[in-house]
Structure formats: structure tokens, C-alpha cells
Amino acid sequence: MLLERIIATLKEYTGKNDMNITTDTSFEDLEMDSLDIVELAMKIEDEFNVNIEMSENIKTVGDLVKIIEQAS
Amino acid sequence: MSIKILATGRGLPKKILTNDELSIMVDTSDEWIKSRTGISSRHICTDETLTDLGVTAAKSAMAKAGMKAEDIDLILCSTISGDYTTPSLACAVGFYLGLKCPAMDINAACAGFTYALDVADAYVTTGRAKNVLIVSGEMMTKHMDWKDRNTCVLFGDGAGACIVTKGNALRYIKILAEPNLSHLYLEGKTGNSPFYHKQVRESYLYMDGQEVFKFAVTMIEREVKNAVAALGITKDDIDYYLLHQANKRILTTAQDRLKEPESKFPSNIHHTGNMSSATIPVLLDELLEAGKIKKGDTLFMSAFGAGMTAGSCVMVWE
Numbered sequence: 001m002l003l004e005r006i007i008a009t010l011k012e013y014t015g016k017n018d019m020n021i022t023t024d025t026s027f028e029d030l031e032m033d034s035l036d037i038v039e040l041a042m043k044i045e046d047e048f049n050v051n052i053e054m055s056e057n058i059k060t061v062g063d064l065v066k067i068i069e070q071a072s
Numbered sequence: 073m074s075i076k077i078l079a080t081g082r083g084l085p086k087k088i089l090t091n092d093e094l095s096i097m098v099d100t101s102d103e104w105i106k107s108r109t110g111i112s113s114r115h116i117c118t119d120e121t122l123t124d125l126g127v128t129a130a131k132s133a134m135a136k137a138g139m140k141a142e143d144i145d146l147i148l149c150s151t152i153s154g155d156y157t158t159p160s161l162a163c164a165v166g167f168y169l170g171l172k173c174p175a176m177d178i179n180a181a182c183a184g185f186t187y188a189l190d191v192a193d194a195y196v197t198t199g200r201a202k203n204v205l206i207v208s209g210e211m212m213t214k215h216m217d218w219k220d221r222n223t224c225v226l227f228g229d230g231a232g233a234c235i236v237t238k239g240n241a242l243r244y245i246k247i248l249a250e251p252n253l254s255h256l257y258l259e260g261k262t263g264n265s266p267f268y269h270k271q272v273r274e275s276y277l278y279m280d281g282q283e284v285f286k287f288a289v290t291m292i293e294r295e296v297k298n299a300v301a302a303l304g305i306t307k308d309d310i311d312y313y314l315l316h317q318a319n320k321r322i323l324t325t326a327q328d329r330l331k332e333p334e335s336k337f338p339s340n341i342h343h344t345g346n347m348s349s350a351t352i353p354v355l356l357d358e359l360l361e362a363g364k365i366k367k368g369d370t371l372f373m374s375a376f377g378a379g380m381t382a383g384s385c386v387m388v389w390e
Contacts, residue, residue: 033108034282035281035282035285035319035321038285039285041286042289042290054283054286
């Protein structure tokens with residue numbers, strides 16, 4: 001499932017392996033700043049073979065999942 | 073036959089502005105700036121002009137190369153911050169050095185030094201110039217909005233110079249542009265013509281940090297691949313990556329994606345900030361002064377900037 005794979009990538013990136021991450025979790029909750037989000041998006045682009053349009057409206061995990069689904 | 077860099081020099085203004093000082097002026101902190109950018113302090117102009125910095129850097133390079141004014145037959149300056157819109161920074165530097173050769177400025181934003189190297193290579197290898205003085209100088213502090221905490225912490229002022237002459241050090245060079253007018257820009261003066269409809273009141277550097285970050289990291293990774301393929305070498309053959317010191321995060325992400333060790337990525341951004349096209353020649357001069365680069369070392373240099381422009385080269389140090 002896409003969400004599970006994104007959460008796994010997030011946990012690997014942030015090192016927050018014990019955190020309960022859902023679609024409502026914000027990148028601020030994950031202590032990620034705007035450049036962390038771009039770096040994560042680039043990793044996801046490589047892994048999922050998609051092109052992600054960056055936007056300052058990508059604030060939660062759910063926002064990111066929606067963008068990837070639209071790009072696929 | 074190509075070119076080599078005979079000598080380098082640098083000119084940095086005397087005032088060192090720390091993060092703590094900036095924290096009094098805007099809502100920021102030393103911890104925030106250091107963790108997000110890698111910058112602890114930067115040199116900023118108080119009573120120095122950019123021409124002063126360029127002359128200091130050029131004099132240092134010329135002295136080390138044992139060259140007098142009459143030995144230089146072309147000055148190339150890369151800058152977006154000349155003291156005058158015209159005459160060029162190259163003419164201004166030439167004036168104080170007593171040079172009487174052709175002089176021109178190149179505006180390729182932060183990729184300016186690599187563009188200047190490319191132009192110098194073309195002039196030297198076609199026999200149109202023997203010794204080229206390159207000066208990359210920037211006074212970023214006059215372009216920033218000092219009330220915007222997102223940008224005013226990032227930049228510094230400085231100039232780097234080098235003398236380029238015939239040699240065999242430059243093995244690969246590629247400059248490029250992917251035109252884009254919205255990710256990173258600084259509008260110019262528009263005057264007070266009563267007939268012009270598109271006047272700009274004040275203009276400060278605008279940057280979409282995410283897009284610039286993505287462009288930079290993607291470009292570095294791609295250009296390393298292109299360079300090693302063109303030369304028939306591997307990344308193992310590269311001793312140092314001298315990357316434009318824009319932001320430490322760009323450097324560490326590029327290093328991570330290239331899967332190369334940190335020791336190959338010398339950095340001085342902690343005390344210079346982002347000096348646009350001056351970063352690579354200043355870094356190069358500091359490394360040479362410290363004895364960190366030896367003959368035979370393979371250097372990959374790469375810079376990226378507004379335009380969007382980029383330039384990369386490989387030099388085997390001579």
C-alpha cells in the first residue's frame with residue numbers, strides 16, 4: 001500500500017521508528033523543515049518513479065500521498 | 073591543450089557578522105541558522121566597495137603568479153553586484169590595477185565563476201589571450217531584504233580571483249542554462265520615466281528555497297555522472313568536490329545522493345555565507361593556502377544559480 005511505503009520511507013528518513021505516523025501527521029510534527037520535505041520528495045520520486053511538483057501546501061503526510069497518487 | 077589556474081587570491085571584508093548579532097535584528101537564532109544552513113558567521117562590507125575586494129583578490133593572485141599589469145591580456149569578472157551598473161566591475165578593477173586590456177563582466181549569477189572559466193578556456197585555447205585574470209566578486213548584502221529572516225541570514229560578501237593560462241589542468245567543462253524567471257530573481261532598477269508602466273519600487277532577492285534546492289541537488293548529481301562518463305573515469309577518481317557554497321544542506325544532500333565520503337566535500341560556508349559566484353574561487357584559494365590541494369588531485373567544481381544557470385568542470389591540479 002502506498003501509505004505504508006511512504007510511512008516506511010519517512011521513518012527511515014527521520015529515524016522516528018517508534019512514532020505513530022498517519023495521514024494527519026504534519027511534517028512539523030516530524031520536525032522536518034521545507035528542505036527536508038524536498039529531500040524526502042526526491043527520494044520518493046526515485047523510489048516510485050514519479051515527478052512531484054513542490055508546493056508549500058504539502059504540510060501533512062496525507063497531502064504528500066495525494067500528490068503522489070495524482071502524479072502516478 | 074586547455075588551461076590551468078596559475079594562482080588564486082581572495083578579498084573578504086573585515087566585518088564578521090555573527091548569527092548572534094543577526095538574532096538581535098531579526099527573529100532568528102544561532103542554533104536555527106547553523107542547523108539549517110551551516111553558517112556561523114559571514115563577512116560583510118562596511119566601508120569596502122566590491123571593487124576594493126576584487127582588487128585585493130586580484131593583487132594576491134597576480135603576486136603569487138609573479139605577474140605585472142602588462143602580463144594580463146583579458147579581465148573577466150563574474151558578478152551581479154558591481155559598484156556601478158556601468159562601467160563594469162572588470163573595468164573598475166582594471167582601473168585600480170593599471171590594466172589596459174579588454175575587460176568585461178559576466179552575469180551568470182552564482183554559476184559565474186564556472187562561466188568565466190569556460191570563456192577564459194575559449195580565449196586561451198584559441199590563442200586570443202595568454203593570461204586571463206578572473207575575478208568573481210559579490211556584495212550580496214546590498215541585494216537582501218534585511219528585514220526578511222529567511223534570506224538575510226544566508227549571504228555574505230567577498231571576492232575570489234585567479235590567473236588562468238595555457239595548461240592541461242582543465243579536462244572537462246560544461247555550462248548550461250534552464251531558463252526560469254520565477255524560482256530565483258532580483259529585479260533591476262526601473263528609473264522614474266513617467267511613461268514606463270512596469271516600475272519596480274524596491275527590489276530584493278527572491279528565492280523559492282525548495283525549487284532552488286531541488287535544482288541544485290539534481291543538477292550536481294547529473295553533472296557528476298556526465299563528467300565521469302565523458303572522461304571515462306569513476307567517482308573514485310575524484311579527490312574533491314568544490315561545490316558552490318550556497319547552503320550546507322545542499323552539500324550534504326548531494327554528498328548523500330552521490331554516496332561519496334564527507335571528506336571529499338571541503339566547505340567554508342560556516343564563515344563566509346553564500347557569496348554567489350565568489351564562493352568557489354574563495355574556497356579554492358583557502359584550500360591552496362592551507363596546502364590541502366596537491367599536484368595531480370582531481371577536482372570536480374560545480375555551481376548553480378539564478379537563470380537557472382549551472383556550470384561544472386573537472387581539473388587535474390597542475
